[in-house]
Amino acid sequence: MTLPVAPSGTDTSTPPDDQGLDRRGFLTLATAGVAGSALTVTVGSMAPAAAAPADATGTAGTTSADPRKRELRAMWIASVVNIDWPSRTGLSADELKAEYRHWLDVAVRFRLNAVFVQVRPTADAFWPSPYEPWSQYLTGTQGQDPGFDPLEFMVAETHARNLELHAWYNPYRVSMQADPTRLVPEHPARQHPDWAWAYGGKLYFDPGKPEAREHIYRAILHSVGHYDLDGVHFDDYFYPYPVSGQELPDADTYATYGAGFATVEDWRRHNVDTFVREISVRIKQIKPWVKFGISPFGIWRNASTDPRGSDTGGTQSYDAQYADTRRWVLEGWLDYINPQIYWQIGLAVADYAKLVPWWADVASRSNTHLYIGEALYKVTSGVFTDPDELSNHLDLCHDVTAQGTPVHGNAWYSANHLPQDVGGAMSRVLADHYTRPALVPVIPGLPGTAVRPPVLARAEHGPDGVVLRWLDAAPLRTRATSFAVYRADGHRKHVDVEDATHLVATTRARGGAVQDLVDTTAEPGAAYTYVVTALDRVWNESDPSPVRHA
Template identity: 55%
Template sequence: MNISFMVVSRVPNLVRTVLVAALLVGAVAVAPQASSDPARAGTAPAPVVGPAVACPVDPATPKRQLRAMWIASVANVDWPSRTGLTVAQQQAEYRSWLDLAVGNRMNAVVVQVRPTADALWPSPYEPWSQWLTGTQGRDPGYDPLAFLVAEAHARNLEFHAWFNPYRVANHADPTRLTANHPARVNPGWLESYGGQLYYNPGIPAVRVFVQDAMMDAVRRYDIDGVHWDDYFYPYPVNGVSFPDQDTFAQYGAGFATVADWRRHNVDLLVQEMGQKIHAAKPWVSFGISPFGIWRNAGTDPLGSRTSGLQSYDAIHADTRKWVRQNWIDYVAPQIYWHIGHPAADYAELVRWWSGVTAGTNVQLVVGQATYRAGASGQDPAWQDVTELTDHLTLNRSHPQVVGDIQFSAKDVRANRIGAVARLVADHYRRPALLPVPPARGGSAPGAPTLTAATRGSGGVSLTWQRPATGSTTGYAVYRLPGDGPVDACALADGRHLLATVRATGSTGTYRDATAAAGSTYRYLVTALHRLHHESAPSAALLVPGDGSGTFSVIVDNAGSGFTASAAWGTSTYLTTRYGTNYRFASPQAVSDVAWFSAAIPATGTYRVEVWHPADPGYHSAVPHLVATSTGTVTVNVDQRTGGGQWRTLGSYPLAAGTRQVVGVSRWVAGTGYVVADAVRITRL
């Protein structure tokens, strides 16, 4: 991106499972009518719709937020740091960039893979990039793009492949291109302007070719997004017109001006590329990072209250139209000015872009000028350590903003004046899930099964099984402090989100090295879809702080481990319940057991406990069935008293495996509701 304009762009751009279920799914609550009156205990209760839970959240720990940085390859801005590095050196450098992203709790990288009509993969369309080896067309000895994607996914970072559609070279000499370069094979496609070479966007064959060249990477590699920056028609050179008059004469019929025709050419590029991407891989996002100003309000009443270069007019990019037409999935405008800038106020541009994206399916991500923070020669505002973090604080007042991308990786690492560290401390305190793209489909996978949580010298090691249903690409790991019921808002934001893990194979693992000795925790895991839909949680595993109990699982009635017939109602009537609700039914001589299932990690002896609210109108001898390895044991529980706490049914031999362990039966004489709320199983 060019930085020479009046308003500049950028340098070359180069647990408790019930509480989660209540959060994710609105529940219909059924309250027992005057359940303290035994005469009513056997009557059918009237349904009552419970109020929706309004959860306060900490804006510093959002549940979902895109956090990324650009990694530019053109001119070796970020990676590789120079040409001619060995394969091992290139790969080590790239891994260090990913480690930087993970260390700053980012969840995506935007990596430039087609910087100048070349490729960082073995493309059948274009030559190997010169920025790898120093010589265009020279094989680097491995497939960089395959490596880039695999390493990002191993850290559960989204990989957005960054392409430049029309730039051919940062010089004006076609003979420096490889002999078989498409620009030399088709010299009529090429234009020289401002000391650089470009494909002519007005030639239909060019548009098809560049789309095909980019789609080759989309089809062959497991990328998560296609990303373009702000280079369409080149930025204008004072007093020099882009030399496409002959092309306009050939293809511009029906357009009153060359400017309208140029915008039409770019519109077609954007619209068609989005269609091709989603036809090939519906889960791949298409995002564009345009120059921060579309038009000024002084020129167009639909524009922003700014007075800088207008991308609509200067580079023929009608970015507002692309958003309003939903041709792209996200827009990441380069809002590279400080708050209060006289020509382009950051606050004004965030307001304007929020208004443009409102009511569309396009997500708004802000491109941040990290390269300015603490750098010499910048406006004094950028010497203030709070400028960058203040941008993200301001973003919170605009719900359309779902994240930020930092330009660029080397500036994130430089952390001049501590600006990046301050931003991370203020806004990236905890990990975050990626936002779910609107209107893109997909659905949450089934819940995973958390099978073990074991404390050792290096922390707590977790193991889980992949969900049996749905498409899973990753997992979210949560840690809640303490034991006992937790309110329904505990997972409304990211305060308890510990990590995300890429899905590989039938099992998953994670080691919590930050678990404090002597502290009691509950862990749970959710499964994540490719488009970031989140499953219901696993049953929670308890890790006591005193070191007792190598395994403890809590299964709640609202979790995936509970099953019951439609005869069992759902109630929030008593506050001594576990979590947000419980199940109840009338006594009847039928085989209708409400079952709590659990994954028992190993054959052994386990303590089995139950939790229920208590009420004088409940039953005095509710049968609880424990499926032991030597047969089923029945324990009767008086649910009129002793509620709101764990009550021990006994210790029993249980066999390893996932099965129904504890059941609550309605087959009992007498009156009074029978209740099924929660079960805890602890290995002794």
């Protein structure tokens, strides 16, 4: 995901008087579309609102003071032109591994539960693919073996920290430059020059060529079949963003394959629809539990163009990239939609407070989960000037959820910007919303496993915290993928596992039936009650174990 095209226009409106508005009052107005486009948020005292009931996936409406037990918390790790990882070409295998571990440690530090890692940025691969060459962003030379299997390493390290790994692919982009002779001779775009064309200084596979589509399917699905991935992830790049004064060079392809379509635009949308629908089907044929999600540009269409669209005035993905993202959700082709709503609350042409409810309404009509893409990089660049902007975004998402149209989580672009924490923006998110770990929401329709409650055998104070030991006594085929540990103050008869403040840790199952964890957050000598639950690979949860006191 390179930076998306900004919506057209500038914000010149005058802010209304916000005297006397507390934070929740502001957000209520913003959600209703009343807030002015340049309104400055004044954070004051905030009375907690009554919690809304949990939806079918366990995501409840909360105030900003209440953590959510289930929400996706992800960050993108971009590899194209070495944005995040690898930080540069020419690193040794050990240096590549150390950098990736660093980004996982950042994810853990900010209590995230997933990473979206770019593994096929330009028709190349971060694994030994029989279809495409090694990525140049690993070594600096396309086709050069980095000396290990990065994707195998990523899977192992990510799962060791009990994070989900969504492999991120760019379907059509071939190269960030336009000269095919600079690709290795065995590259499919050189072997089949009729599959690709140049546009805007880059090379792309032609989305209208059935043979090119089949190649892309094979290249992506090879990794799905050979690695333990949690998700397949695309960003906003389908047909390239328009370049002024240039026409897409697909007239010959349209002449060959466009019969029956009234316009070339309808045909292009059909090409992308076909690709999205078909790869969705093929992923599930290989591994039904692997999630398929797309992170499109944040505006489908403006209401001024289409009454079904959002109250916005920016670039439209339906028309610019020929990406009918609304249809993909309503047709059920995706497990999740992750629109890049990379604008602030109140921005006239693309108001976060209008786009989030619009997407939530669309997603609520299907079983598609909604994760909102957040422009953390705009804090670093200075576009977002209010250090509370991103925390306010999550408040608003929670309010939209409380209205019955769930937002199931957020994803942060991109990894480099989390530890920079410019203006303390991510520290505010951590303090306001991520005070506890969170379980990934369960997506309806994914195949689950009937995991059994663990047997918690030990909870004793030790020199480094409370030492916990439990047994997963289920048969191998129904053993847990991971576990959730809950703790309540004092000695009790039970622990409410739906209370997110009781969740202290999640941990990946490690070989065998006996599992251990040290709760290093426990106060020495304090009285606690613990329970443990089992989680399958798609985060279905067992009943809790019997309690154990420490």
